[in-house]
Amino acid sequence: MKIAIAADHGGFRLKQEIVRYLEQQGYQYKDFGTYSEEAVDYPDYALPVARAVAAGQFDRGIICCGTGIGVCIVANKVPGVRAALCHDTFSARASREHNNANVLTLGERVIGTGLALQIVETWLNSQFAGGRHARRVDKITRIEQGCCS
Numbered sequence: 001m002k003i004a005i006a007a008d009h010g011g012f013r014l015k016q017e018i019v020r021y022l023e024q025q026g027y028q029y030k031d032f033g034t035y036s037e038e039a040v041d042y043p044d045y046a047l048p049v050a051r052a053v054a055a056g057q058f059d060r061g062i063i064c065c066g067t068g069i070g071v072c073i074v075a076n077k078v079p080g081v082r083a084a085l086c087h088d089t090f091s092a093r094a095s096r097e098h099n100n101a102n103v104l105t106l107g108e109r110v111i112g113t114g115l116a117l118q119i120v121e122t123w124l125n126s127q128f129a130g131g132r133h134a135r136r137v138d139k140i141t142r143i144e145q146g147c148c149s
């Protein structure tokens with residue numbers, strides 16, 4: 001599994017912890033920045049990850065900011081991206097099983113590192129359940145394609 005990861009300054013330290021986790025677990029990943037706590041604009045970091053996942057260059061994306069909200073809004077503007085803001089493991093698992101989420105967003109200022117890493121682990125190891133959920137996710141795709149019924 002290839003993972004794209006990024007953060008703004010508000011999520012920089014959490015991103016570093018997740019990168020360490022990905023390395024320990026042997027995941028293939030690309031770090032799209034930011035690379036310090038200097039203030040930046042979160043759309044500039046969320047968009048490249050979202051586009052890379054939508055283009056199929058990466059299987060999953062993980063994006064951090066202060067709350068996880070801004071980067072989630074940006075990522076979900078990209079057709080083909082289903083970004084989920086998850087601050088608990090139940091939602092992380094459900095976002096994969098029910099929504100086939102391909103981007104996870106997290107807020108460094110909201111949860112601690114220990115929980116965040118559990119969420120990442122749960123999310124990376126959960127699979128889309130398909131079935132009735134596939135029908136619903138297909139409807140999301142049709143909305144992206146301009147079909148609203």
Ligand code: RB5
Nearest residue numbers: 010065066067068069070
């Ligand atoms: C940056 O201060 C903060 O606004 C950003 O990290 C994020 O929380 C936005 O949603």
